[in-house]
Structures are given as C-alpha cells and as structure tokens.
Amino acid sequence: xxxxxxxxxxxxxxxxxxxxxxxxxxxxxxxxxxxxxxxxxxxxxxxxxxxxxxxxxxx
Numbered sequence: 010x011x012x013x014x015x016x017x018x019x020x021x022x023x024x025x026x027x028x029x030x031x032x033x034x035x036x037x038x039x040x041x042x043x044x045x046x047x048x049x050x051x052x053x054x055x056x057x058x059x060x061x062x063x064x065x066x067x068x
Contacts, residue, residue, distance in 0.1 A: 012048065012049050013049045014049055014053040014056060016049065017047075017049045017054075018053045018056075021054075029046075029054075032044065
C-alpha cells in the first residue's frame with residue numbers, strides 16, 4: 010500500500026493545518042465526534058505527529 014503524503018504535507022505546511030483545525034473544531038462545536046478525511050491526510054498527520062513527539066522527547 011502506497012500513501013501520497015508529500016502532497017498532504019505540503020498542503021498542511023501552506024496553511025492547510027489551520028483549515029483542518031478549524032473544520033475539526035467546527036465539527037466538534039456542532040456535536041460531531043468524527044471528521045472525514047482521506048487516508049493520505051490521516052497518514053501525513055500521524056507521521057508529522059510522530060516527528061513532533063520524537064523532537065519533544067529529545068529536548
């Protein structure tokens with residue numbers, strides 16, 4: 010299975026992260042416990058979170 014996370018990471022880095030946060034916050038405000046995203050975006054968020062957690066641990 011191949012993920013195309015480069016495109017998703019580029020989107021997140023160019024302001025898309027704020028959009029994802031806003032849409033997620035809006036869904037929660039409306040009472041939804043779930044949001045919909047494609048698998049490439051989900052994998053990109055997981056990989057970036059892993060990278061951030063490793064950086065945090067190394068400080």
